[in-house]
Amino acid sequence: xxxxxxLGTGAQSDVVISTRIRFARNIKEFAFPAKLxxxxxxxxxxxxxKAILSCKEFDFRFIEMKTMSQLQAVSLAERHLVSxxxxxxxxxxxxxxxxxxxxxxxxxxEDHIRLQVMKAGLSLDEAFKVADGIDDAIGAxxxxxxxDRIGFLTQYPTNLGTGMRASVMLHLPALTAMGQIQRLISTxxxxxxxxxxxxxxxxxxxxxxxxxxxxxxxxxxxxxxIENLKSIALQIAAQERAAREELSKSKETEDKIHRAYxxxxxxxxxxxxxxxxxxxxxxxxxxxxxxxxxxxxxxxxMVDMQPATISISVERPLDDKARDELRAQLVRESxx
Amino acid sequence: xxxxxxxxxxxNVHMKRIINASATEVHLCEDCARALGYGDAFSGFGxxxxxxxxxxxxxxxxxxxxxAVRCPMCGNGFNDIAESGRLGCAECFDTFYDKLLPSIxxxxxxxxxxxxxxxxxTDNSDYLREEEDLQAELEKAVREQNFELAAELRDKIKQRExxxxxxxxKREDK
Numbered sequence: 001x002x003x004x005x006x007l008g009t010g011a012q013s014d015v016v017i018s019t020r021i022r023f024a025r026n027i028k029e030f031a032f033p034a035k036l037x038x039x040x041x042x043x044x045x046x047x048x049x050k051a052i053l054s055c056k057e058f059d060f061r062f063i064e065m066k067t068m069s070q071l072q073a074v075s076l077a078e079r080h081l082v083s084x085x086x087x088x089x090x091x092x093x094x095x096x097x098x099x100x101x102x103x104x105x106x107x108x109x110e111d112h113i114r115l116q117v118m119k120a121g122l123s124l125d126e127a128f129k130v131a132d133g134i135d136d137a138i139g140a141x142x143x144x145x146x147x148d149r150i151g152f153l154t155q156y157p158t159n160l161g162t163g164m165r166a167s168v169m170l171h172l173p174a175l176t177a178m179g180q181i182q183r184l185i186s187t188x189x190x191x192x193x194x195x196x197x198x199x200x201x202x203x204x205x206x207x208x209x210x211x212x213x214x215x216x217x218x219x220x221x222x223x224x225x226i227e228n229l230k231s232i233a234l235q236i237a238a239q240e241r242a243a244r245e246e247l248s249k250s251k252e253t254e255d256k257i258h259r260a261y262x263x264x265x266x267x268x269x270x271x272x273x274x275x276x277x278x279x280x281x282x283x284x285x286x287x288x289x290x291x292x293x294x295x296x297x298x299x300x301x302m303v304d305m306q307p308a309t310i311s312i313s314v315e316r317p318l319d320d321k322a323r324d325e326l327r328a329q330l331v332r333e334s335x336x
Numbered sequence: 337x338x339x340x341x342x343x344x345x346x347x348n349v350h351m352k353r354i355i356n357a358s359a360t361e362v363h364l365c366e367d368c369a370r371a372l373g374y375g376d377a378f379s380g381f382g383x384x385x386x387x388x389x390x391x392x393x394x395x396x397x398x399x400x401x402x403x404a405v406r407c408p409m410c411g412n413g414f415n416d417i418a419e420s421g422r423l424g425c426a427e428c429f430d431t432f433y434d435k436l437l438p439s440i441x442x443x444x445x446x447x448x449x450x451x452x453x454x455x456x457x458t459d460n461s462d463y464l465r466e467e468e469d470l471q472a473e474l475e476k477a478v479r480e481q482n483f484e485l486a487a488e489l490r491d492k493i494k495q496r497e498x499x500x501x502x503x504x505x506k507r508e509d510k
Contacts, residue, residue, distance in 0.1 A: 029464055031410040031425035043467075051463040088361070132452075143460050145426035149433075150440065151449030153426045157440050162451040192445075219446025 005102035006079075006303060007296050010121015014287045015237040017169040017209065017299070019123045020080070021131040024154045024163040025113040025138070026145040032155040033092070033108040041092030041108045048107050051141040052096055058134060059098050060105075065090035071308045078306035080118065080198075082106050103134065110155045111163075113138070120299075122233060124166060124226045132222075150218060161218030166226050168233045169198055173208040173284045174243035175236075181210070184236065192216045193232055207276035207302065212236065248288045257285035261293075265335050269321070270328035272307055279305075297334060305331065339365035407431045470496075 006018065026032060030044050049062045065073060068090060077087040081104045082095060096105040106114040115138070117131040145153040152163035159165070175181060181195075188195050198209035212233055214225045247253045260281035263274070279302055286293040303309065305327050311318050318326065339347045345365035403413025410424035414432050417423060429436065441447045470493050477486035 026426060027464075028426045029461065032423065034420075034422055035410050035412075035424045047463050047467055050467075054463075135452075139454060139460075141460055141463060143464075144454050146454045147426075147429055147449075148453075149449060150429065150447065151451065151453075153423070153429050155422050157423070157436065158443055160440060161444065161449045164451075216444050216446070218440065218444035219448055219450060221451035223451075 003100050005100050005118055005120060006299055008120040009295055009299075010119060010123050012122040012234070012237055013120065013295070015170055015172070015240050016122040016233060017120075017171055018080075019119045019121065019127045020116055020167050020169070021124070021127040022114060022116040022165040022167075023131055023135050024111040024152065024159045024165075025115065025135070026111050026153055026155070027113075028143045028145040028153075030112065033110065033112060034155060036092070036108070038092040044112060045092070045094040045107045048112065048142070049094065049096070052105065052138055054141060055134070055137040057137070058103065060096045060103075061098070063095045063097070065093040065095060069312075071312050074308035075306070075312050078309050079303055083109060083114075085109065086114075103130070111159070122168060122230070122237075124168070124230050128166070128222065128226055158215075159217055161216075162220070162222050162225065164217060164222050164225065165213055166222075166229050167211050167213030168229065170210045170212055170233065170236060170240070171208055171280070171283060172210055172236070172240050173280050174247045175240050176208045177247060178243050180239070180243070188212065188232060189215075191228065191232060192220075193229060206273065207280040209280075244284065244288055248290065254290055257281045257290050261285070261291060261335075264331050266332070267328045269324040270331060271324050272305070272327070275305055275327060275331065276302075301331065301334060337363050339363065339368050341365075341368035405431065 010016070010019070027044070027048070030036065030040075033041055033044075036044065045064075053060050053062060065086075068076075073082070073087040073090055074084075076082045076095070077084045079101065081097060081101055083106065086093060086095075086106050086109045092108055094107040096107065097103065102118050104116050104118075106116075115131060115134060117127045117134070119127045119130075147153055151161040152159075154160055154163055172181070175184065185195050192215050193212060194215045195210050195212045198206065198211055212229065214220075214229050216225070220228075260278035264270070264278050264282065267274075279298060282291070282293050283298050285291040286295070286298065304313070307323060310323060310327055310330070314326065337347045339345045340363050342365060345367065347363035347365055349364045349366055349369040350361065403415045406413050407424055407428045408431065409427035412424035412428055414435055417428065417432065417436075423429060437447055470489060474486060474489040474493065477483075477489060
């Protein structure tokens with residue numbers, strides 16, 4: 001587990017946790033997955049598998065979702081490898097991933113192919129380059145559904161055109177504390193972007209993590225969409241930094257951060273919400289030099305302590321309380 | 337189905353969320369969805385979009401909801417698309433292009449693709465054909481009651497599947 005992409009750090013990493021590029025693609029010979037029966041989807045997956053795995057330059061691994069337990073599937077969603085929707089129903093779905101989990105390809109989610117590339121920090125151009133390369137390689141083996149007028153064809157018209165969703169995950173504890181998020185949501189929506197919780201647009205932000213992504217996919221090139229997103233992300237990062245400076249001046253902030261550290265260091269039961277709240281403050285404290293904490297460790301804990309991911313790390317089944325107890329123990333151990 | 341929050345109105349916003357390690361379906365009425373901060377419905381990557389895109393199409397007076405014309409590939413009528421908010425296949429876009437365009441424009445503020453294109457005039461269906469050929473041959477053999485050939489082909493398909501499973505297992509072991 002030590003070579004995963006999210007343990008690295010990248011540009012602007014004080015605010016930008018990660019970057020993701022996602023492409024939606026379909027094969028013209030088949031109806032979209034929702035229109036296919038499970039055996040038909042399996043057949044499509046097998047064809048996609050053969051074509052995609054023949055791209056030897058990438059070290060892909062194929063997993064039939066059916067072979068996973070519900071917890072394993074949800075853990076994939078917690079690690080952002082698949083969408084929550086994808087994890088919720090495994091029939092006729094498959095996943096292709098690389099060892100470091102930076103590339104994952106959902107087969108028969110809403111579209112036949114959902115390719116995603118993740119990078120640490122703000123790294124839109126690099127992530128796009130990788131995704132574009134894989135997309136070219138796959139596109140040379142299969143006939144993508146494409147229309148000259150409206151671009152890549154997708155099940156939902158909201159993804160038509162480039163079929164690309166670029167997003168950055170932002171850590172915004174100071175703007176959240178200052179009540180600036182609502183204003184941000186309405187501002188970015190006027191700019192053709194959207195902002196939501198870290199597990200998608202409709203989720204609440206845990207740990208002050210927000211996903212900022214482009215909303216428009218038709219009539220705007222990939223390059224321009226990425227440039228827009230980058231420029232807005234940088235502006236939000238600058239605002240967050242200013243807000244952090246402001247917050248850091250107060251004794252209350254310093255107190256809150258140290259209290260959060262105290263909880264993580266000594267708690268015997270630690271629920272996910274409380275954990276995310278505390279780790280967010282620790283991350284803020286570390287960036288502002290209020291306390292010392294290891295970046296990579298914080299990133300690792302934010303992923304590993306998620307409910308399903310923590311549950312599959314042990315052999316025995318865990319109820320809620322046992323899970324909170326284990327989380328408290330693991331966090332204590334890693335901080336000492 | 338009633339809204340899970342107010343338990344009064346019909347739930348018409350459906351989405352999947354992850355709550356405490358398990359994926360849970362959430363069904364809300366539009367008012368509650370908005371009040372609970374589920375935000376702009378068109379900002380998602382498909383999540384819960386179906387209904388709302390459906391509404392957008394079916395409420396639009398330009399369209400008379402009808403299934404008179406059907407997509408030759410997947411059999412969808414325009415009504416099916418308006419109700420589900422989803423297209424059935426790539427052919428649907430061609431079949432209902434003029435009817436869909438106004439809604440597409442409303443979503444994206446644009447109706448012309450710019451950006452990456454696929455190379456025209458190339459056919460990349462080798463992977464499809466290889467798999468299809470055996471199946472088609474098998475069906476033909478059965479139809480022609482050529483059972484010897486059919487058995488042979490069935491063995492071949494089975495062998496191929498077996499190889500694939502072994503390949504999988506090898507990968508799993510790694």
